[in-house]
Amino acid sequence: MGVSILKQRDYLIASIQSALTDTEVVQLRDALVAEVARHRSRGVIVDVAALDVIDSFVSRSLSTVAQTNRLRGAKTVVVGIQPDVAVAMSQFGLGLADVHTALDLEAGLELLDG
Amino acid sequence: MQKVAVAQDPLAASTDVDPALLRELVAHLRQDRTPLREEWTRRITDERLLSVMTPEEIFSEVTAVYDNYVDALETGSIEALERYARNLSERIIPRGVETHEVLGVVLLLRDVLARSLFQKYQDDRVLMNQVLDAYEPAANRIAVTVGVSFVQERERVIRQQQLAIRELSTPVLKVRDQLLILPIIGALDASRARQLTEQLLNGIRENRAKVVVIDITGVPGIDVDVANHLVQAVRASGLMGARVIITGLSADIAQTLVNLRVDLTMMQSVGDLQGGIEEAERQLSYAVTRSGATSPDSRA
Numbered sequence: 001m002g003v004s005i006l007k008q009r010d011y012l013i014a015s016i017q018s019a020l021t022d023t024e025v026v027q028l029r030d031a032l033v034a035e036v037a038r039h040r041s042r043g044v045i046v047d048v049a050a051l052d053v054i055d056s057f058v059s060r061s062l063s064t065v066a067q068t069n070r071l072r073g074a075k076t077v078v079v080g081i082q083p084d085v086a087v088a089m090s091q092f093g094l095g096l097a098d099v100h101t102a103l104d105l106e107a108g109l110e111l112l113d114g
Numbered sequence: 115m116q117k118v119a120v121a122q123d124p125l126a127a128s129t130d131v132d133p134a135l136l137r138e139l140v141a142h143l144r145q146d147r148t149p150l151r152e153e154w155t156r157r158i159t160d161e162r163l164l165s166v167m168t169p170e171e172i173f174s175e176v177t178a179v180y181d182n183y184v185d186a187l188e189t190g191s192i193e194a195l196e197r198y199a200r201n202l203s204e205r206i207i208p209r210g211v212e213t214h215e216v217l218g219v220v221l222l223l224r225d226v227l228a229r230s231l232f233q234k235y236q237d238d239r240v241l242m243n244q245v246l247d248a249y250e251p252a253a254n255r256i257a258v259t260v261g262v263s264f265v266q267e268r269e270r271v272i273r274q275q276q277l278a279i280r281e282l283s284t285p286v287l288k289v290r291d292q293l294l295i296l297p298i299i300g301a302l303d304a305s306r307a308r309q310l311t312e313q314l315l316n317g318i319r320e321n322r323a324k325v326v327v328i329d330i331t332g333v334p335g336i337d338v339d340v341a342n343h344l345v346q347a348v349r350a351s352g353l354m355g356a357r358v359i360i361t362g363l364s365a366d367i368a369q370t371l372v373n374l375r376v377d378l379t380m381m382q383s384v385g386d387l388q389g390g391i392e393e394a395e396r397q398l399s400y401a402v403t404r405s406g407a408t409s410p411d412s413r414a
Contacts, residue, residue, distance in 0.1 A: 081354055087311055089350070090350040102355035
């Protein structure tokens with residue numbers, strides 16, 4: 001799977017390297033939820049800068065991760081959404097419920113620290 | 115330009131009129147140049163056409179058009195007249211001369227000349243018919259040429275202005291670290307709204323902005339498409355981690371947005387640009403204070 005999940009202080013950073021299949025998206029979702037519990041993380045950052053497309057399945061999965069983690073006291077931040085991806089998502093009405101967004105990893109860490 | 119080339123064809127078809135008649139006609143118009151010009155000017159003034167021009171200006175333009183007109187009748191070539199008409203249009207369009215005025219003026223000249231031909235040839239019906247046969251098609255073509263030149267020139271000006279407006283576009287300005295403003299001036303259509311979204315998102319990325327103030331004080335009105343584009347721009351900005359504050363919603367636009375039931379839950383709005391910037395500064399934890407106590411005077 002083209003995703004690496006790193007632990008950094010109280011945070012988990014999942015960096016997506018390449019386009020994901022639906023199965024991989026499900027694996028990522030489950031892994032993120034499990035890892036948050038294991039490391040007792042306070043925040044999760046998902047870096048999607050490598051994605052040219054974010055479809056409804058991916059955005060729903062990200063929302064699920066965020067909602068699940070919120071119940072366990074962790075914030076989820078999606079970072080690195082490209083401008084055209086953002087336009088496409090807003091055109092198709094794909095929102096990210098309960099998900100925080102930031103420009104890039106740095107801004108995401110800032111958001112969690114703040 | 116192509117259209118004018120097409121308009122020349124009917125002229126070529128009508129050149130089978132007697133050249134001698136046309137020469138006579140032209141000679142008559144040359145001879146009566148002064149009274150006919152005066153009559154034409156008088157009719158223009160009576161009909162209150164070209165009201166933005168002074169009588170002297172009208173008379174000098176009338177003279178030039180008259181001479182070009184007669185030349186065009188004589189030679190059958192409308193190029194010089196066309197050039198003049200274009201040049202004239204260029205001068206009078208910025209002064210607010212309307213299409214109906216130009217067409218009215220040209221048709222008046224046609225009437226004035228036709229009436230003078232009637233008077234001259236009223237005793238010889240056969241000859242009068244022949245003269246009119248020669249005169250009418252040429253006169254109509256000239257009227258069309260002048261009208262078309264005017265409209266084309268106006269369209270050219272409009273195209274130029276549209277281009278200029280598009281190029282003015284929408285600046286994305288950085289006021290403070292992480293704070294951008296986008297002042298939008300002029301009507302928004304779908305294509306401009308798209309362009310705006312693109313510039314907004316690129317601006318957010320380049321400046322690492324967290325808050326953007328979009329000021330629409332200068333937007334006269336808004337429709338459902340544009341409103342949705344704005345909402346999308348706001349949403350897309352949110353996905354890139356920037357909040358948007360809309361300022362300067364006029365009462366009209368606010369009412370339109372409510373009536374159109376546009377989903378505005380995403381939008382934070384503040385009355386005016388100043389309020390918007392203050393709110394943005396608050397969100398970014400900027401504190402702006404006035405250093406008025408230490409003015410140069412008191413220090414001296």
